[in-house]
Amino acid sequence: xxxxxxxxxxxxxxxxxxxxxxxxxxxxxxxxxxxxxxxxxxxxxxxxxxxxxxxxxxxxxxxxxxxxxxxxxxxxxxxxxxxxxxxxxxxxxxxxxxxxxxxxxxxxxxxxxxxxxxxxxxxxxxxxxxxxxxxxxxxxxxxxxxxxxxxxxxxxxxxxxxxxxxxxxxxxxxxxxxxxxxxxxxxxxxxxxxxxxxxxxxxxxxxxxxxxxxxxxxxxxxxxxxxxxxxxxxxxxxxxxxxxxxxxxxxxxxxxxxxxxxxxxxxxxxxxxxxxxxxxxxxxxxxxxxxxxxxxxxxxxxxxxxxxxxxxxxxxxxxxxxxxxxxxxxxxxxxxxxxxxxxxx
Numbered sequence: 001x002x003x004x005x006x007x008x009x010x011x012x013x014x015x016x017x018x019x020x021x022x023x024x025x026x027x028x029x030x031x032x033x034x035x036x037x038x039x040x041x042x043x044x045x046x047x048x049x050x051x052x053x054x055x056x057x058x059x060x061x062x063x064x065x066x067x068x069x070x071x072x073x074x075x076x077x078x079x080x081x082x083x084x085x086x087x088x089x090x091x092x093x094x095x096x097x098x099x100x101x102x103x104x105x106x107x108x109x110x111x112x113x114x115x116x117x118x119x120x121x122x123x124x125x126x127x128x129x130x131x132x133x134x135x136x137x138x139x140x141x142x143x144x145x146x147x148x149x150x151x152x153x154x155x156x157x158x159x160x161x162x163x164x165x166x167x168x169x170x171x172x173x174x175x176x177x178x179x180x181x182x183x184x185x186x187x188x189x190x191x192x193x194x195x196x197x198x199x200x201x202x203x204x205x206x207x208x209x210x211x212x213x214x215x216x217x218x219x220x221x222x223x224x225x226x227x228x229x230x231x232x233x234x235x236x237x238x239x240x241x242x243x244x245x246x247x248x249x250x251x252x253x254x255x256x257x258x259x260x261x262x263x264x265x266x267x268x269x270x271x272x273x274x275x276x277x278x279x280x281x282x283x284x285x286x287x288x289x290x291x292x293x294x295x296x297x298x299x300x301x302x303x304x305x306x307x308x309x310x311x312x313x314x315x316x317x318x319x320x321x322x323x324x325x326x327x328x329x330x331x332x333x334x335x336x337x338x339x340x341x342x343x344x345x
Contacts (some may be wrong), residue, residue, distance in 0.1 A: 002340045003033040005075035005099075009061065009085040011039045013047065013232065015151070015256040016081045016106050019128070019330075021047040022152050023079075026331040028052045032340075035073045037061065037085070061088045067097065075099050077338045079126070083111065093121050100124075100338060105132050106151075108253050108274045110139070119145065124337060128254040129275025147337045150278075152330035153259045153322065160240040162265035162315035169243035169311075171301055172203040172266065174235060174257040182248035182271065183207060187216035188294035189248065193302055194220035200305055205230060205238050239264035243311060244304050250291055252276055262286075263322035267315040269300045285317035 004027055006020050020036065021044065028034040028051035035053045038044045045054040055069060066088035070078075080086035081104045093101055100123040105111070108131050119141065127133040128151045136146050171190065175181035183204070190202050195218070202224040207213065209226035217224055227238060235257075239245065245261035247270035252258075254275040262268055262279075268286035270276050271293075280286035287304070289296040304311040335341040 131275040172242040186248040189297035191218035192298040262318035
């Protein structure tokens, strides 16, 4: 069977690395030889099945180490997640190594000049949304080099019932403190909502409480639980108890947290940025709001609190929609792009 090498310059369990792990495990389970390179391999390695080899690369992957790994693994395909790590493999390819090289793009900001200059050596750029692909097309990157492969999620076992949720309803945010995630917008929205009503609880996953965030919550602070950085299983536990999930991002390509919330049966309220409208259809399986608008989020959440029947309809439709983002579908698409499915991409 063909050999596939995944490489990342981060050991964090980020959205991109979760996609890497899902693909690596699925491909190994189907009989492919799969190797993953990560800086330490500790955190990421813990998400990989026993059939996937994990090689620690150290803090920075250099050309010599990349060539040694290539000689040892003899991959047919190298798929690089995060832009820094692919440079060593690109130079190895320039020096005569033979493999197909792909770069992952899970963001919508404009890339630097480096990948554009060496575009002839890249066999393809894999984007998780049409929004990310559009950014590349505007830079005159040929369409044949751009491949869209939506993110995948492992559906929770038993798919939690959207009708079975705690009371009062949980309104949940999952994300860190980087400005593009919009935590400040979410907290301001909850403060606005709390000035009018008390029939909801707020849960923030991925961020610890501190005075800065508590000040933004205003009257909502007493009903807010900050879970901090927790294991993925705990994230899913919170989402499975959530009635309304809020994505308040200023910028996104295809957020894993949104897909997981949908799979867990939460009704989504999300800003219409980047690739989010490719996931949700307003009024059918979620509510889309304008970005940078806490009051719009507060009004959307308030509407779903007022009308539980609409909340349940959206949550059920969102859970059904999440099934479109399956691991087997994404894996088959990747194999076609790699040229390992026995056919032509």
